[in-house]
Amino acid sequence: MNVHSAPKEALAGILGPEAVIDGAAGRxxxxxxxxxxxxxxRSMEEAACVLRWACEENxxxxxxxxxxxxxxxxxxxxxxxxxxxxxxxxLVNYQPADMTITLEAGMTLAALQSILAEKGQFLxxxxxxxxxxxxxxxxxxASSGPxxxxxxxxxxxxxxxxxxxxxxxxxxGGGRVVKNxxxxxxxxxxxxxxxxxxxxxxxxxxxxxxxxxxATALWGFEHPDQAEPLxxxxxxxxxxxxxxxxxxxxxxxDALPDSLSNAPxxxxxxxxxxxxxxxxxLEHAGGIVQGKGMAAPVVLRGExxxxxxxxxxxxIAVGGAAxxxxxxxxxxxxxxxxxxxxxxxRELSLPVAVACHAGSGIxxxxxxxxxxxxxxxxxxxxxxxxxxxGGNLVVLKGSPAVKRAVPVWGRPxxxxxxxxxxxxxxxxxxxxxxxxxxx
Ligand SMILES: Cc1cc2nc3c(=O)[nH]c(=O)nc-3n(C[C@H](O)[C@H](O)[C@H](O)COP(=O)(O)OP(=O)(O)OC[C@H]3O[C@@H](n4cnc5c(N)ncnc54)[C@H](O)[C@@H]3O)c2cc1C
Numbered sequence: 001m002n003v004h005s006a007p008k009e010a011l012a013g014i015l016g017p018e019a020v021i022d023g024a025a026g027r028x029x030x031x032x033x034x035x036x037x038x039x040x041x042r043s044m045e046e047a048a049c050v051l052r053w054a055c056e057e058n059x060x061x062x063x064x065x066x067x068x069x070x071x072x073x074x075x076x077x078x079x080x081x082x083x084x085x086x087x088x089x090x091l092v093n094y095q096p097a098d099m100t101i102t103l104e105a106g107m108t109l110a111a112l113q114s115i116l117a118e119k120g121q122f123l124x125x126x127x128x129x130x131x132x133x134x135x136x137x138x139x140x141x142a143s144s145g146p147x148x149x150x151x152x153x154x155x156x157x158x159x160x161x162x163x164x165x166x167x168x169x170x171x172x173g174g175g176r177v178v179k180n181x182x183x184x185x186x187x188x189x190x191x192x193x194x195x196x197x198x199x200x201x202x203x204x205x206x207x208x209x210x211x212x213x214x215a216t217a218l219w220g221f222e223h224p225d226q227a228e229p230l231x232x233x234x235x236x237x238x239x240x241x242x243x244x245x246x247x248x249x250x251x252x253x254d255a256l257p258d259s260l261s262n263a264p265x266x267x268x269x270x271x272x273x274x275x276x277x278x279x280x281x282l283e284h285a286g287g288i289v290q291g292k293g294m295a296a297p298v299v300l301r302g303e304x305x306x307x308x309x310x311x312x313x314x315x316i317a318v319g320g321a322a323x324x325x326x327x328x329x330x331x332x333x334x335x336x337x338x339x340x341x342x343x344x345x346r347e348l349s350l351p352v353a354v355a356c357h358a359g360s361g362i363x364x365x366x367x368x369x370x371x372x373x374x375x376x377x378x379x380x381x382x383x384x385x386x387x388x389x390g391g392n393l394v395v396l397k398g399s400p401a402v403k404r405a406v407p408v409w410g411r412p413x414x415x416x417x418x419x420x421x422x423x424x425x426x427x428x429x430x431x432x433x434x435x436x437x438x439x
Contacts, residue, residue: 062433108132196433216308246356324397349374
């Protein structure tokens, strides 16, 4: 791949040499490819200038936050630079009384939560690795964690967004109040766009008061489908769990009480609110369990509970997995799908672990290790199983051989053509994350 002449010098001319880093340093590689340069804008305006230059030069641009999911997708299909949002990490505006906060996209989730905690508030999302994950990356990947079941996803908490566009313009969508003006909800357009439509620079969220009490109920099971009646009963009940997770115990080891250390699968339900509300929910859950003739849950509170909730968030981390995929299904299909995926893995002697948002129909599957050809055979089988369960399967991490063999972003959906037209309109030269996403 021939690198454009002197991008570093050109970018240093635009933003100053201190804002440009040599892309050759390994940590900036994207799917094994080295960027021509890495540039760190300090403002939306600087980011927009870089995009305008890249558009004129027709050089690819990979936006990067914490780089924790930068491996997702295909390799860039042309020369590219990386735009790091690392220096755009400031607080812009915070109105605790209105429960709204505006920040720059390079701020990490952990930094945001500590600002909010001082006022007894929080952003109710709990993806893994909050110290690395940036808010821009979270929005771009529509990431969430276990608590999406009770609190909704980032999409629902997003009030406003400012984005630098490939033509060098800056667009502002939404604001500091819940959308009440006519027109498309553009902030949601950029949510889950994986850095292909614009560089998110500033974000406004609606935040919530921290719950005054929490508790987590745990049940152990030999097989995923044994948990199905309880999952269905909890979903159908009057309870409002913050999360309903079904997880391979191997992913939670250190956080589990001894009484559950022999169970291969753990169902966990989190209850948030004030003390009375949490007590009522636990009692009601106990009644449901009794009605099903199942064992009473192990209830965690305090530090033990904190450790368990953190482990549940980390259980969906890609981390060092050789292969990591995510199935989106009808929630009623989760346990049956886990059974099929587990059976296929055992038949192929593959060590697979699952972490499911059981209430939301999402199953994360991680393969610690295994030869590519066997992994591909397994992926093809669970791809069919996901389709049969009315869903889709995406591969968030895999070797180049795996990514050549299976559709990384899942099977085409009916709106692919519309997506291509939106992309062509907003990024006519296709410079943003070129060739990395669907279509
Ligand atoms: C299933 C799952 C697994 C996870 N596994 C891990 C893990 O193993 N380790 C970990 O640390 N975190 C993990 N996370 C959390 C993850 O860090 C965040 O959820 C987030 O998606 C990535 O944030 P980031 O800043 O690192 O983004 P990056 O990895 O830097 O970027 C992710 C994608 O978003 C785009 N992007 C990033 N910033 C912007 C922006 N400002 N504007 C436009 N596009 C942008 C990039 O181009 C890229 O396509 C996981 C999350 C989920 C949901």
